[in-house]
Amino acid sequence: MVKVGVIGLGTGGITFISEIRRLRVPCEIFLFEKRGLKVFHPCSIPEALEGKIELQSLIEPFGLSGITFMGQAREVDPYSLSVGFENNGSIGKVSLDFVFVATGGDVVLPSKNFFKATKYDDVEKIKQLLPGAKRIGIVGAGILGLELASALSVYPIQIEIFEAKDHILPELIDRGLSEKLLKKIDRKNVFFNFGRFVNDISGFDIVIFCTGFKPVSPLPFEIRVDEYMRVIDPRSGKPFDRIFAAGDCITYDFKIPRVATIAAEQARIAARNIKMIVQGNQPEEKYELFVAPVLVKAFSYEVGKVGRIHKPSDLQKFYLDLKVLPFDERKIHIYAELDKNGIIYELQAFCDLRSEVRHIIDISYISMKKMISVSDIRRFELSYQPEVCKFPDPVTSFAEFVSRRLGIL
Ligand SMILES: Cc1cc2nc3c(=O)[nH]c(=O)nc-3n(C[C@H](O)[C@H](O)[C@H](O)COP(=O)(O)OP(=O)(O)OC[C@H]3O[C@@H](n4cnc5c(N)ncnc54)[C@H](O)[C@@H]3O)c2cc1C
Structure with a gap:
């Protein structure tokens, strides 16, 4: 049995614990969380402020058994793999085989009045x-x-x-x-x-x-990771073999949305790589620097984005307004960037019909991950679209529009 320390019980921490259990990694989990053994759902804060849900419902007791709760992590020594902690006034230190850090981020206030x-x-x-x-x-x-x-x-x-x-x-x-x-x-x-x-x-x-998150690190330096989600040692520039991180606690050299989808995906990758190491292999699972589907729900509109961080330079950019449904005046407004082969690099959309924006963003996300071009999407969509249907659905229109624009058809 290996000893795995999980620091932070937010989106990343919870996802990591569920994944490592799902993968049946033979391990003992030591959990560090400063607010106690409770789960907090920050994504629903707007709904609580609007009065749609009770504020107290954002906090839940943590349900998983068989985990040793250690209190707040005070200091992590990445070289000896030990974590110093404080629990109800008493302090201690524990040595571990692996450490997973998901301590999130925080907004920095210029004054206490705000x-x-x-x-x-x-x-x-x-x-x-x-x-x-x-x-x-x-x-x-x-x-x-x-x-x-x-x-x-x-x-x-x-x-x-x-x-x-x-x-x-x-x-x-x-x-x-x-x-x-x-x-x-x-x-x-x-x-x-x-x-x-x-x-x-x-x-x-x-x-x-609401000026953006500053990453919170319990390590003696800013957390940067390699593609396997291993924390990089700033002294050597090389990754630590047994310290992983995910989510808002990571510092990047470029802008990336601080969202739960990214924290969860990174946490799952870290868990899978720890399993590989426990089995005596090298980590294999890589996190692609993707902007995972990001959705904002505000003023009765849903705004979504999906894209890659590193883009080729020869991109085609365009706007497109797609009719959402026949006999309905509503449109999905789209901005897209594609390379010359029709591979989507970035897609943004908004509309007051939420399910449609989600649909477009989800299909684009899968297409980007699998390197599917818009003309492939069109073929796929057409293959199941009933012939009697006079009105193509938005994705087909989108694919067709883009394909024509690129001269692929
Ligand atoms: C108001 C609001 C609305 C949001 N809405 C959305 C949304 O609709 N969709 C979406 O995808 N994302 C949304 N997000 C963003 C999302 O909540 C975060 O991106 C995500 O929770 C990040 O996960 P994480 O695990 O990195 O950090 P967190 O979920 O923030 O978890 C970090 C945890 O670490 C703990 N911790 C910190 N330091 C220590 C320490 N030294 N010892 C022990 N524990 C420690 C903290 O107490 C916390 O529980 C929203 C965020 C906010 C604030």
């Missing part, structure tokens, strides 16, 4: 202040800022959003699509201020900073 909407305590305080609030400032029009503004806009409160860049969702979608989306947001109590970098702000009852 809030972040990532922690339970802050969200609880925001909820208490809501009944007396007239004006709320939200700093950052990224995924989090937009979802929060959307959730809070159901109250009779003026919401002002401050964004340093010149459009909404600047790290997620292209400017053209952002502008189209912005025009469709018709809440009378929501105001956008672009091109304003905000560090201090007054005149608001509540100010929430």
Whole structure:
């Protein structure tokens, strides 16, 4: 039996534990979590603020048995593979065979007067202040800022959003699509201020900073990983054999959305590679630097993105508006980038029909992973489309449009 330390019981930690158990890796799990043996669901914070669900339902007791709970990890020595911890005031140290780190990220506040909407305590305080609030400032029009503004806009409160860049969702979608989306947001109590970098702000009852996550590392350095999700030793530039990481705690040299889908995928890869090592093999499973499907649900729209981090230079870029259903005026707005062979490199979409955006993003994701070109997608779609159907579905239209554009047909 090997001893595996799991630091952080968020998306990455839970996924890792389930995967390592599913794979039946003969191991003893030592769990480190600073908030106790509880699971917290941050993705539903906007719904809790909107009043759709109870705030308390975001926290659940952890159900898996047979795991040794160690408390908060205080320090990790990557060279001796030991973790120093604190549990109810007592401290200790444990030596392990493997360490998996998924300690997430945190929003850095410029002052204590402001809030972040990532922690339970802050969200609880925001909820208490809501009944007396007239004006709320939200700093950052990224995924989090937009979802929060959307959730809070159901109250009779003026919401002002401050964004340093010149459009909404600047790290997620292209400017053209952002502008189209912005025009469709018709809440009378929501105001956008672009091109304003905000560090201090007054005149608001509540100010929430949604300015991006800073990775949290329990190691004595920033966490960077190789393609097998092994942590890299900054001294040697080589990976540690037995320390893995996943999710928001990782520092990248490029922009990557901080989302649960990526943390979960990386955690599964780390678990599979640990299994390989326990069996006496080399790690094999690689994490492709993909932007996994990212979906934002705000102002009654769903916005999705999927893409690769490293792109070839000769890409074709275009916008496409697809009719969603026959006899329906709604359209999915799409921005896509393809190489000259019709392989999709990036796809962004938004619409007020959620299932359709998901459908397009999911198909694109699988296509990208399997290197399927748009003309292949078209053939596949046409093969099961009933001949009597006069109206092609959005994916077929998308594939056909792109194929024609590329001169592949
Ligand atoms: C409001 C909000 C809404 C979101 N909505 C979505 C969404 O709709 N879709 C989506 O895909 N993503 C969403 N996300 C992002 C998603 O929640 C994160 O990307 C994901 O949870 C990251 O997983 P993780 O395992 O890296 O970190 P986390 O899930 O943050 O887990 C980290 C854990 O480590 C613990 N920890 C930290 N330091 C220590 C230590 N020293 N010792 C022990 N434990 C420690 C923390 O207490 C925490 O439990 C949202 C995030 C927020 C805040």
